[in-house]
Amino acid sequence: MPLDGQVILITGGTRGIGRAIALRLARERPRQIVVAYCSDHASARRTVADLRELGVAAESIPTEVSREELLGQLFDTVEERWGRLDVFVSNAARTAFVPTLDLSARSWQRTLDINARAFLLGAQRAARLMEAGGGGRIVGLSSLGSRYYVPNYAALGVAKAAIESLTRYLAVELAPRGINVNVVCGGFIDTDSTRMVPDHRQVLEQVVARTPAGRVGRPEDLAGVVAFLCSPDSDWIRGQTLIADGGFSLVS
Amino acid sequence: MNGLEGQTALVTGASRGIGRAIAGELAAEGAAVVIGYHRSREAAEELAAEIEAAGGRALCCQADVGDEEAVRKLVSFTLRKLGKLDILVCNAGVVRDQLAAAMSVADWDEVIRTDLRGPFLCIREALRPMIAQRRGCVINISSIAADLAGRGHCNYAAAKGGLNAMTRSLAVELAPKGIRVNAVAPGVIVTDMSQRIRNLAEDRILEQIPLGRFGEPREVARAVRFLASPDAAYITGEVLHVTGGLGL
Numbered sequence: 001m002p003l004d005g006q007v008i009l010i011t012g013g014t015r016g017i018g019r020a021i022a023l024r025l026a027r028e029r030p031r032q033i034v035v036a037y038c039s040d041h042a043s044a045r046r047t048v049a050d051l052r053e054l055g056v057a058a059e060s061i062p063t064e065v066s067r068e069e070l071l072g073q074l075f076d077t078v079e080e081r082w083g084r085l086d087v088f089v090s091n092a093a094r095t096a097f098v099p100t101l102d103l104s105a106r107s108w109q110r111t112l113d114i115n116a117r118a119f120l121l122g123a124q125r126a127a128r129l130m131e132a133g134g135g136g137r138i139v140g141l142s143s144l145g146s147r148y149y150v151p152n153y154a155a156l157g158v159a160k161a162a163i164e165s166l167t168r169y170l171a172v173e174l175a176p177r178g179i180n181v182n183v184v185c186g187g188f189i190d191t192d193s194t195r196m197v198p199d200h201r202q203v204l205e206q207v208v209a210r211t212p213a214g215r216v217g218r219p220e221d222l223a224g225v226v227a228f229l230c231s232p233d234s235d236w237i238r239g240q241t242l243i244a245d246g247g248f249s250l251v252s
Numbered sequence: 253m254n255g256l257e258g259q260t261a262l263v264t265g266a267s268r269g270i271g272r273a274i275a276g277e278l279a280a281e282g283a284a285v286v287i288g289y290h291r292s293r294e295a296a297e298e299l300a301a302e303i304e305a306a307g308g309r310a311l312c313c314q315a316d317v318g319d320e321e322a323v324r325k326l327v328s329f330t331l332r333k334l335g336k337l338d339i340l341v342c343n344a345g346v347v348r349d350q351l352a353a354a355m356s357v358a359d360w361d362e363v364i365r366t367d368l369r370g371p372f373l374c375i376r377e378a379l380r381p382m383i384a385q386r387r388g389c390v391i392n393i394s395s396i397a398a399d400l401a402g403r404g405h406c407n408y409a410a411a412k413g414g415l416n417a418m419t420r421s422l423a424v425e426l427a428p429k430g431i432r433v434n435a436v437a438p439g440v441i442v443t444d445m446s447q448r449i450r451n452l453a454e455d456r457i458l459e460q461i462p463l464g465r466f467g468e469p470r471e472v473a474r475a476v477r478f479l480a481s482p483d484a485a486y487i488t489g490e491v492l493h494v495t496g497g498l499g500l
Contacts, residue, residue, distance in 0.1 A: 168500045175462035175497055212427030217486055224483030233478055236439075236471035238462060238497035243490055247427045250420050250489040 002231040003028035007082045009074075011036045011065050011122065012092030014047040016191035017141065020219030021089055021226045022047060026056040028227065032082050033058045036065070036074055036092070065092045065118035066110065075125040084133040087230050088126035090119045091141045095159070097152040097197055108155050115159035116166070123170050127179055135178025139229045140167050141222070142185040142241060144249050152198060160185075164241045171239025182237060184225045187245025189217040213246030221246075255481050257282035260334040262327070264288040264317050264374060265344030267296035269443035270393060273469035274341055275299060277477050279308035283339065286330045287312045290344065317344045317370030327377040336385060339480050340378045342371035343393040345411075347445055349404045360407045367411035368418070375422065379431070388431040391479050392419050393472070394491060396439045400499050412437075416491050423489030432488040434479045439495030441467040462497030 008025055012018040013035030022035050033051055037044045037060055044060035051058035059081075063074045078085055095111040096103075123138050130136030142164050144150065145157035164183055171181040188194060188207040197203055208216050225244050228234055243249060261278045265271040267289035276299065279285045285303065287310055289296035296312040303310035311333055315326035330337050345367045348359035371392050382388030397405060398412035416435055423433040440446055440457055450457070450466065458464060475494045478484055493499060 172462045172497055172500055176464070212424045213486065213488060214428060221486035224481075224485065225487065228478045228481075228483055233474035235474075236463070236467050236494045236496050237475065237492070238495070239500045240493050242487070242492065244484075244486045246486050247423050247488045250424050 003030040003087070006030045006086035007032045007034070007078065007084050008087040008089070008230075009034045009036065009078055009085055009126070010089040010091055011063070011118070013037065013089070014044040014060060015040060016193055017186070017189060017219045017222050018089070018091040019043070019047050020223040021091060022051060022058075023054070024220065024223035024227045025087070025230060026051050026054045028231070030056060030087075034078060034082075035060045036063045038062070038064060038092070038094075065122065066113040068121060071118060071121055072125065075122075075129065079129055085126055085129040086133060086136045087139070088122060088130075088136070089139045089141075089226060090122050092118060093141065093156070093193070095156040099152055100154040103155055111155035112159050112162070115156065116162035119163050120166055123166070123181070127174055127177065130179050131177045136180075137230050138170065138174075138179060138181040139226050140164075140181075140183035142183050144185065144187050144243070144245060146185065148249065167241065168239040175238060180229075180235065180238060182229045182234070182239065183241045184222050184229065185241050185243045185245070186222045187211070187217050187243075187248040189219060189222065191219060207248065210251060211246045211248045212251060215246065217244070217246060255281045255477075256339070259283045259338040260285075260330065260336055261339035261341065261480070262286045262288060262330045262337055262378070263341040263343055264315070264326075264370070265290070267292040267299060269445055270438065270441060270469045270472050271341070271343040272299055273473035274343060274476050275310065276303065277470065277473035278339065278341075278480065279303040279310055280306070281477060282308075284309040284334050286310075286326075286334065288315050288317070288326055288344065290314065290316055317342075317374055318365040320373055323373040323377050327374070327381075331381055337378055337381045338387065339389045339391070340374060341391045341393065341476060342374050344370055345393065345445075347405065347408050349408070349448065351404050352406050355407065363407040364411050367408065368414045371415055372418065375433075379426070382431050383429045386430040389480050390422070390431065390433040391476050392433070392435040394419070394435040394437040396437050396493065396495050396499050398437060419491060420489045427488055432484070434484075434487060434489065435491040436472060436475045436479065437491050437493045437495070438472045439467055439493070439498035441469055441472060443469060460498055461495070462500065465496065467494065467496055
């Protein structure tokens, strides 16, 4: 199995896309999956229980990825308890969906901190642990809002663009250390979070109508791509943004 | 692993280099494979024997992918022998490098014919059975040369750039039929085809590759395997760069 003996950390790993990634990676029989989450204890318990049912050691750890010291403690805990880190999936995301002109300085900063800054700081800490263990894989999550206009999405779109750009820088700088960095870019994925988008149902119908593949994306659609980027099969793929959107962006 | 058990694949230009690795990789996953070749009959038959010896299924079929009638025969051979066509990998390609001022029309035409018209003919022919079964996966082997400018191969760059554009157009056109169309764009891979450029400028190219080495054919083949797998079910119209960081 490709992830034999490996320790995996997924932020935002208890719900939606992060949960699907955890369940998908569990199929590769890693030694340990650690799912970090913000506040939803019930989802954390459920995901850990589901992972253990699949026969994989799993733990959840509450954190706030926007707070440097708490994010640092998360990596300290991983280092102390499991002694290594092989895969880091920076998936935690949050934003306020508002028109660009109504975007407050605070809201902008918060979105950038939770999404882009957390990816940078997490990758820095992950790289130190991975280098000590001889290498590893870092996977970021992005969305089409990084490159196209999406209503009420300015802050998150900019943060995702930063993640894609950071991925290229990290990929080049970490390549000599045996660490592979790539990012998966999803179209509109049906999750708890996207249900918070204003006029969610209407948006969903429009997306389906415009998607060549004729359906909306599922968390599992991205999880499969993350699994590929965590496997040796993607060793020669560096700093890339892989779009999984059923063809949506081709006709936009 | 047997992720492609029960599926059939046609790989063009599969007797050597990247195509050979792709055919081997798909066969190892359980797919029955047709090895399309143009001139290297012995190499093709040797690969088929290797695959059969490892417990897989492989057949050889000669074809010039730029020839409409030959492509028709290649696809009908696949359908006749394997009963269906699930995965088409358009890999056959040639290079005729020359500075533009000195490039003959024959050099231009031959590259466009094999590297661009070839995939079009193969895909068009494969569509009928794929549409009938409402399922199919097409993977075009492109090149980083489509995006990264270099001297002496404007014909090849144009063909591969065209192939990327065709990939996106067909992805949109064929998605409603349940057919995914993607491309893989390798960087500099250790093959006979890249030998000349590697000899010419080895140090200069290696300097530009963050991983500091040339790629292996199997590293491209694994990306193809992924795009053919259920893990890539929502990916269509993509050009996946497999370059060790070249081009970043």
